[in-house]
Amino acid sequence: KAGVTQTPRYLIKTRGQQVTLSCSPISGHRSVSWYQQTPGQGLQFLFEYFSETQRNKGNFPGRFSGRQFSNSRSEMNVSTLELGDSALYLCASSSTTGGFYEQYFGPGTRLTVT
């Protein structure tokens, strides 16, 4: 099976712009979670989507949003970028949700905001 893929792998944006990141989960997986990783804050949960519905949301401002399509692919959007949004954005897929299910992480998108 192919693993979790994320595009693009690297991105440079300017403050005030908006950005869309994409995640394709492992085939058959219906849950996609997004995490932000920074040296200062570590790995922080953004949100999870399951069957096109947001299941959980972390403590991030409304500038961070996401969606999931019927084929389970997911996108996250960050509007009005700030310097502090520079981070590695990771998505993780899981076969389902609601219990313990191993999460498989993608390679991440490295976002740099200048």
Place this chain on the structure above:
Amino acid sequence: GQSLEQPSEVTAVEGAIVQINCTYQTSGFYGLSWYQQHDGGAPTFLSYNGLDGLEETGRFSSFLSRSDSYGYLLLQELQMKDSASYFCAVRAPRRVTGGGNKLTFGTGTQLKVEL
């Protein structure tokens, strides 16, 4: 809320055994997981403890004591390729999160394996 504490850095020599500790404070608990992340790489799942006790997977073992809110990852026969960051993570139960796969990660422990 939930918080997890780990040592920031551990150094050991090749062939040795190392233990990475994780203490947690949660408003609910639904198991402790461990992930490994190499520099520039994605976190990869290592182990999960839903109940107290020891889980063994090859050279890696993980232990959980729910009464002590404590767990550890034990790495045996260390190899250079084990140099990486290790994260513990908890998933709160449905009554806390409403369900879902939200993981709260620890601060991470950077393991350096030396010759």
